[in-house]
Amino acid sequence: MAEKTMRDAINEALHQAMAADDSVFVIGEDVAGCNGAPGETGTVGGVFGVTSGLYQAFGPDRCIDTPISESAIVGAASGAALMGMRPVAEIMFADFIGVCMDQIVNQMGKFRYMFGGKSRCPAVIRFAAGGGFSAAGQHSQSMYQVMTSFPGLKVVIPSNAYDAKGLMLQAIQDDDPVLFFEPKVLYQEACEVPDEMYTIPFGEASFLREGDDCTVVAFGQMVPKAAQAIDALEAEGISCDLIDPRTSSPLDTNAILESVEATGRLVVVDEAPPRCGLTADIAALAADKAFSSLKGPIKQVCAPHSPTPFSPELEASYIPDSSKIIAAIKGTMA
Amino acid sequence: MSLDKEDLLRAYRMMKTIREFEERAHTEIMNGQIAGFTHLYTGQEANAVGICEHLSDEDAIISTHRGHGHCIAKGADVPGMMKELWGSSEGLCKGKGGSMHVADVDKGILGANGIVAGGPPISVGAALAAKIRKNGKVAISFSGDGSVNQGTCFEAMNLAVVLEVPAVFVIENNYYSEHTNISYAVGCDDLKARTEAFGFPVFEADGADFFSVYEAAGKAIEHARSGKGPAGVFAETGRFHGHFVGDPQYYRAEGELEDLRENSDCLKNFRARMAETGEISAEELDAVDAEVMAVIEQSVVDAKAAARPTPEQVTADVYINYGAAS
Numbered sequence: 001m002a003e004k005t006m007r008d009a010i011n012e013a014l015h016q017a018m019a020a021d022d023s024v025f026v027i028g029e030d031v032a033g034c035n036g037a038p039g040e041t042g043t044v045g046g047v048f049g050v051t052s053g054l055y056q057a058f059g060p061d062r063c064i065d066t067p068i069s070e071s072a073i074v075g076a077a078s079g080a081a082l083m084g085m086r087p088v089a090e091i092m093f094a095d096f097i098g099v100c101m102d103q104i105v106n107q108m109g110k111f112r113y114m115f116g117g118k119s120r121c122p123a124v125i126r127f128a129a130g131g132g133f134s135a136a137g138q139h140s141q142s143m144y145q146v147m148t149s150f151p152g153l154k155v156v157i158p159s160n161a162y163d164a165k166g167l168m169l170q171a172i173q174d175d176d177p178v179l180f181f182e183p184k185v186l187y188q189e190a191c192e193v194p195d196e197m198y199t200i201p202f203g204e205a206s207f208l209r210e211g212d213d214c215t216v217v218a219f220g221q222m223v224p225k226a227a228q229a230i231d232a233l234e235a236e237g238i239s240c241d242l243i244d245p246r247t248s249s250p251l252d253t254n255a256i257l258e259s260v261e262a263t264g265r266l267v268v269v270d271e272a273p274p275r276c277g278l279t280a281d282i283a284a285l286a287a288d289k290a291f292s293s294l295k296g297p298i299k300q301v302c303a304p305h306s307p308t309p310f311s312p313e314l315e316a317s318y319i320p321d322s323s324k325i326i327a328a329i330k331g332t333m334a
Numbered sequence: 335m336s337l338d339k340e341d342l343l344r345a346y347r348m349m350k351t352i353r354e355f356e357e358r359a360h361t362e363i364m365n366g367q368i369a370g371f372t373h374l375y376t377g378q379e380a381n382a383v384g385i386c387e388h389l390s391d392e393d394a395i396i397s398t399h400r401g402h403g404h405c406i407a408k409g410a411d412v413p414g415m416m417k418e419l420w421g422s423s424e425g426l427c428k429g430k431g432g433s434m435h436v437a438d439v440d441k442g443i444l445g446a447n448g449i450v451a452g453g454p455p456i457s458v459g460a461a462l463a464a465k466i467r468k469n470g471k472v473a474i475s476f477s478g479d480g481s482v483n484q485g486t487c488f489e490a491m492n493l494a495v496v497l498e499v500p501a502v503f504v505i506e507n508n509y510y511s512e513h514t515n516i517s518y519a520v521g522c523d524d525l526k527a528r529t530e531a532f533g534f535p536v537f538e539a540d541g542a543d544f545f546s547v548y549e550a551a552g553k554a555i556e557h558a559r560s561g562k563g564p565a566g567v568f569a570e571t572g573r574f575h576g577h578f579v580g581d582p583q584y585y586r587a588e589g590e591l592e593d594l595r596e597n598s599d600c601l602k603n604f605r606a607r608m609a610e611t612g613e614i615s616a617e618e619l620d621a622v623d624a625e626v627m628a629v630i631e632q633s634v635v636d637a638k639a640a641a642r643p644t645p646e647q648v649t650a651d652v653y654i655n656y657g658a659a660s
Binding site for chain 1: 394396425426427428429430431435437438439440444445447448449452454455456457458459460461462463464465466473485486489490492493496497650651652653654655656657
C-alpha cells in the first residue's frame with residue numbers, strides 16, 4: 001500500500017467523490033485559482049493544495065472560485081445542498097468562522113430542525129485548523145471545540161492521512177452538514193492509504209495504543225504527540241490507552257467511558273485553550289459517568305487561556321507537547 | 335405574460351389570504367393565543383404574490399422574519415402554517431420553527447428567516463444548483479430596506495454576479511428597518527442605483543400594485559431564467575403594522591398608517607382595476623373574500639384543536655442520522 005500525505009489523501013477523496021457523483025462540487029477562495037488573471041487558471045488548487053487538480057479534472061462548473069466572501073460561500077454551499085447537491089466548500093482558515101458564523105450556526109445547522117425534519121443539507125465545509133505555523137492569533141485556532149457545541153452540525157478532526165480520506169468520503173456522503181477541520185501542521189504527514197474509496201463512520205473512535213494504567217484522549221495534531229508521550233512512558237513501565245475520537249460531534253462516549261472504567265485514569269489533550277473546550281467536556285463526561293472507576297484526578301492538557309502567539313518560541317510553549325502530556329499522565333498516577 | 339381570469343382570481347385570492355392570515359394572527363397574538371415573536375406582512379401582499387405568480391414548486395424562495403406572505407404566496411399550506419404559529423406538532427414545521435421559520439422545501443420554500451439578510455447567500459446556493467443542473471429554475475431572496483445594509487447581502491449580490499447564477503434579489507422597501515427610517519439607515523440617496531451597481535438590472539415596481547410588481551418580476555425572472563445572471567426587483571411598499579406585533583410605532587408620522595391603509599392597499603387597488611377593466615365583477619371578488627375568511631376561520635379552529643408536541647420530540651430532527659453516539 002502506498003504512503004500518502006494527509007493533503008494528498010483528502011485530495012484523492014475529493015477526486016474520487018467528484019468522479020463517482022456529479023452532484024459533488026467544490027467551492028471556495030482559490031480552490032482553482034488565477035481566475036481572471038494572466039496566469040493559468042486552476043494552478044493554485046487551494047492555498048494548501050488540497051483541491052489541486054480538481055479544476056483540470058472537472059472544470060469551472062465543479063471547481064468554483066469565489067470572491068473573498070465567507071458568508072456567501074457557506075450560504076452558496078448550504079443553499080445548493082438544500083436543492084440536492086453535495087457541495088464541499090473551503091473556508092481556508094478555521095479562524096474565518098468568525099466572519100461566517102451565522103451562515104454555519106443559525107442557517108446550515110438549523111434548517112432541518114426548524115423546518116420540522118423536512119429538509120436535508122448535505123454540505124461539507126472544510127477548514128485548515130490549528131497552530132504550528134507561527135501564523136499568530138488569526139490563523140492558528142482550532143475552532144472545532146467551539147463548533148462542537150452547536151447541535152445540527154457534525155464535527156470531524158482527522159489526525160492522520162488514512163482517517164482523513166475515509167472521513168472525507170463519509171462527510172461527502174453524509175446527509176447532515178459536516179464541518180471538516182484539517183490540522184494544517186499534519187498536511188505533510190504520511191501513512192499508508194488505500195487507493196480505493198472507503199468510509200470511516202462518524203462517532204467511532206480509533207484506539208491507537210492499548211494499555212492498563214491510563215486513558216489518553218487526544219484530538220487532531222495532539223494525537224501523534226500523545227502517541228509519542230505514551231511510547232516514551234513504556235520504558236518506565238507505564239502503559240496507556242490512546243483514543244482518537246476522530247469526530248467530536250458525534251462523540252464516541254462509550255469508547256472513552258469503557259476505557260476509563262478499565263484504566264481508572266483519564267488525561268484529555270487538545271491544542272485549544274481550556275475554557276469550555278473538548279478537554280473540559282470529556283473530563284465532565286468521565287466525572288459524571290465513570291466517577292466510581294477513577295483512581296486519580298482527571299488531567300486536561302491544552303493551551304493556556306490566551307490567543308496563539310506569533311514568535312516560534314512562544315508558540316512552541318503555547319501548543320502542548322509530549323512532555324506536558326507525560327507530566328499529566330504521571331500527575332494522574334501520583 | 336398575460337393574465338387570464340383564472341390567474342387574476344388566484345392572485346387576488348392569494349393576496350386576500352395573506353391579508354386575512356396576518357390580521358387574524360394579529361388578533362390572536364393580542365389575545366395571547368400565539369407565543370413568540372411575530373412580524374406581520376399586512377400591506378405588502380402584492381410584492382409576494384406579484385413575484386411568486388411567476389414561480390413553480392421547483393423554483394426556490396428564501397424569505398425574511400416577515401415571511402408569512404412569501405410562504406403563502408409560494409404555496410405553503412395555510413392551515414399547516416396556522417398550526418405552526420400555534421406551536422402544534424401538526425404544524426408545517428412540527429412546532430419547531432414558528433412564525434420566523436415557516437418552511438416547506440418540497441414547495442421550494444427555503445424558509446422564513448430570523449436573521450436579517452440570512453437568506454441572500456443561501457439563495458445564491460439554490461441558484462447555483464439550478465445553474466449547475468441547467469434546469470432553468472431560479473432562486474429568489476426577499477430582502478427589506480434593512481437587509482440590504484448587511485454585509486451578507488452585499489456578498490451574495492456580488493457572488494451571484496461573479497458566478498452568473500439565476501438569483502433574483504427582491505428588495506421590498508417599506509421604509510423602516512425595525513424602527514429606523516431608510517433616510518437614516520441607507521447612506522446613499524438611491525438604493526436602487528446602489529443595487530444596480532453590483533452589476534445586474536433592477537426593475538422598479540409599485541409595491542401596492544400587484545400588476546406593477548408582476549410586470550417587474552416577470553422581467554427580472556425572465557432575465558435570470560434565460561441564463562443572463564442575476565436580476566433585482568425594487569418595490570416601494572408599506573407595512574400596515576409595526577416591526578413586530580406590539581410595536582408602539584413611535585416612528586410613524588401622524589396619519590401615516592391611515593394614509594397607507596387608505597391609499598396604498600393592494601386589495602383596494604386590485605378591485606379598482608377590476609372595476610375599470612370589467613375582467614372580474616365585485617360580486618366575484620366578494621365571493622373570494624368570503625371563501626378566504628372561511629378558510630382562515632377554519633384554520634384557527636383547527637389550530638386550537640391540533641395536537642400539542644410532547645417532550646420527547648425536543649431532540650427529534652436535529653440530524654438525519656447521528657448514530658448511537660452522543
